[in-house]
Amino acid sequence: MSNKTALDVNFVRSQFPAFSSSDLKSQCFFENAGGSYTAKQVIDKLVQFYTHHKVQPYSPFPAAETAGIAMDNSLELISAMLNVAPSTIHFGPSTSQNSYILAQALRESNPTRKTIVVTNQDHEANTGVWRRLEGSGFLIREWRVNPETGALSTDDLNTLLDDTVNLVTFPHCSNIVAYENPVAEICRLVKNSGARSCVDGVSFAPHCFPDLSELGADIYLFSSYKTYGPHLGVMYISEDYNERLSNQGHYFNSQDLSKRLTPAGPDHAQIAAAAGMADYIEAIYDHHSDESASLADKAKLVGQMQRAHEKSLLEPLLDYLSQNQKVRILGSANASERLPTVALDLEKPAEPIARSLSQYEIMASGGDFYAIRLLEALGVKSKNGALRLSFVHYTNKEEIDRLLYALDRVL
Numbered sequence: 001m002s003n004k005t006a007l008d009v010n011f012v013r014s015q016f017p018a019f020s021s022s023d024l025k026s027q028c029f030f031e032n033a034g035g036s037y038t039a040k041q042v043i044d045k046l047v048q049f050y051t052h053h054k055v056q057p058y059s060p061f062p063a064a065e066t067a068g069i070a071m072d073n074s075l076e077l078i079s080a081m082l083n084v085a086p087s088t089i090h091f092g093p094s095t096s097q098n099s100y101i102l103a104q105a106l107r108e109s110n111p112t113r114k115t116i117v118v119t120n121q122d123h124e125a126n127t128g129v130w131r132r133l134e135g136s137g138f139l140i141r142e143w144r145v146n147p148e149t150g151a152l153s154t155d156d157l158n159t160l161l162d163d164t165v166n167l168v169t170f171p172h173c174s175n176i177v178a179y180e181n182p183v184a185e186i187c188r189l190v191k192n193s194g195a196r197s198c199v200d201g202v203s204f205a206p207h208c209f210p211d212l213s214e215l216g217a218d219i220y221l222f223s224s225y226k227t228y229g230p231h232l233g234v235m236y237i238s239e240d241y242n243e244r245l246s247n248q249g250h251y252f253n254s255q256d257l258s259k260r261l262t263p264a265g266p267d268h269a270q271i272a273a274a275a276g277m278a279d280y281i282e283a284i285y286d287h288h289s290d291e292s293a294s295l296a297d298k299a300k301l302v303g304q305m306q307r308a309h310e311k312s313l314l315e316p317l318l319d320y321l322s323q324n325q326k327v328r329i330l331g332s333a334n335a336s337e338r339l340p341t342v343a344l345d346l347e348k349p350a351e352p353i354a355r356s357l358s359q360y361e362i363m364a365s366g367g368d369f370y371a372i373r374l375l376e377a378l379g380v381k382s383k384n385g386a387l388r389l390s391f392v393h394y395t396n397k398e399e400i401d402r403l404l405y406a407l408d409r410v411l
Contacts (some may be wrong), residue, residue: 008304011287012394013279015039016228019394026401029187030364032226033175033341033390041283042276045070046230049269057268063276071268074275078234081278083213083296088236090262091271095202095223095233095360096125100339101261102198102219102237103122107136107165108246112167113195115139121152121174126200126221127373130169137313147377150177150331153187159224161193168197172204172220176371176386177331177378178338179205182377187216196241201232203228207310208303208393209281211296212236229277230270237261306393313391317342320394320404326411330378330386338397343377344388346411350387352411358408364389 018024018037024090029037049070057067079086081092092098099241118127134140145152153172161168168190173180182201190197201210205222212220218241225231225386227319239257248263278295286297288305310396314335322333328345330337350366357364360404368375375382389403 004308005288005305007135007284007393008287009309009396010392013396015041016394025147026094026404027361027363029395030389030399030403031389032205032206032392032395033369033388034223034365035223036392037394038225038230039280041274041279042229045276046269046273049272054181054269061260062191062359067268067272067381069085070272070275073077073265074271074273077275077278077295080295081209081281081299083211083237083294084236084237087257088242090235090237090258091260091266091274092233092235093267094231095200095221095235096223098233098262098330099125099129099200102235103133104247105248105261107133107138109244110168110352111244115141115145115162115164115166117141117157117160117165117195118291118361119143119170120377121145121177122169122171122200122371123175123202123373124370124373125202126169126171126198129308130167139164140164141165143168145177145374145377147379150174151375152181154182156188157189161189161195165190165193165195165196165396166245167227170197170199172199173207173341174199174331174371174374175203175341176343176374176388178203178341178343179331180339182373183215183217187218189393191216191384195196197327198249201343204339208307209299212301224277225272227277228280230267230273232267232270232274234274235261238360255279265286286329309393310391310395311335313395313397314338314340316388317400317403320407324407324411330375330380335365340392341388341390343388345380345382346387348384350385353387354409357406360409361400362403362406369395 011356013019017357018036051065053067055063075086119132153185187197196218199217201222206226219237242257247260249260281299284302286337318333328344354364354366366387372382
């Protein structure tokens with residue numbers, strides 16, 4: 001398959017029951033950054049599990065054995081899609097919960113290096129939990145965005161790195177300004193300084209599942225309910241870093257790398273259903289190509305099609321907004337420099353405008369989106385928040401046209 005193959009959006013939309021739902025089929029969904037529609041492959045697996053083997057898995061009877069196999073299969077497929085070993089992938093209730101557990105594990109491990117670098121570009125889930133460690137003897141340094149653009153600079157990061165830094169946490173992509181940070185470059189800088197890296201991929205993964213072996217992060221986090229799957233937090237952590245952190249599970253699981261950072265225990269059905277995300281990627285790939293490829297390569301090629309389609313829809317939206325004097329685009333107005341999450345400063349409360357859009361069957365949101373630090377750095381009043389318009393690869397041109405029509409009438 002050529003990396004210039006155009007995405008068949010009609011086929012993609014046929015994989016999502018939401019588009020034929022009586023409640024949703026007339027709506028245009030522009031709050032995907034808060035959570036995506038769910039692929040039918042995921043729904044089918046969830047129904048299958050609840051219907052036929054919703055029992056305690058791994059017990060010595062057929063239904064339990066089948067349940068365990070379904071969960072193990074999910075772990076194998078998700079890790080293969082991300083191009084890492086199954087032992088490095090962990091499922092938790094959410095990314096916020098996974099981040100909290102990681103912070104507690106670092107605190108209790110009592111490392112000699114006690115400086116943590118955080119950003120003000122992050123969703124609060126990947127910054128607040130680390131900042132709170134200041135009360136436990138850690139030093140917090142803030143890697144700050146450019147207040148004009150919202151971008152992070154690696155030059156600024158270099159000034160923060162020294163032999164006291166234990167961890168650098170940052171987003172792959174902001175949920176407001178939507179820049180794609182150079183993760184591989186940042187992780188190399190961090191590693192060369194002797195520190196570890198923790199990357200929040202929640203706002204990036206819906207647009208392309210990453211090849212984690214290429215990025216070089218010690219920790220990578222994303223939320224599967226935003227990547228067309230069940231409501232789980234997916235956490236990658238390298239085995240050597242996992243071993244250095246304090247056990248957060250039952251004491252008798254302290255040597256089991258698959259259990260020591262998931263104290264809540266697994267949600268059996270949702271873990272089994274997560275395999276549907278990989279099935280969905282394979283369905284798109286197989287529809288566009290008959291060439292054999294690894295699951296990681298399929299995800300990469302599908303991601304390239306997704307990104308190209310999204311960019312083609314993002315360009316007219318940014319062009320329209322750039323010419324509107326009533327709004328300020330937060331981040332770049334160049335579609336090549338951001339992902340399709342567009343936040344707008346209206347200089348007035350954004351939530352009422354989002355409500356007005358709903359009258360035109362446009363589903364969008366207004367608020368701070370747990371990124372208050374970033375909004376304040378950009379000069380946006382937190383009480384006003386931002387109007388956020390976010391879409392993914394199943395969005396089509398007709399929906400963009402309807403959005404522009406509605407914006408013309410409510411702004």
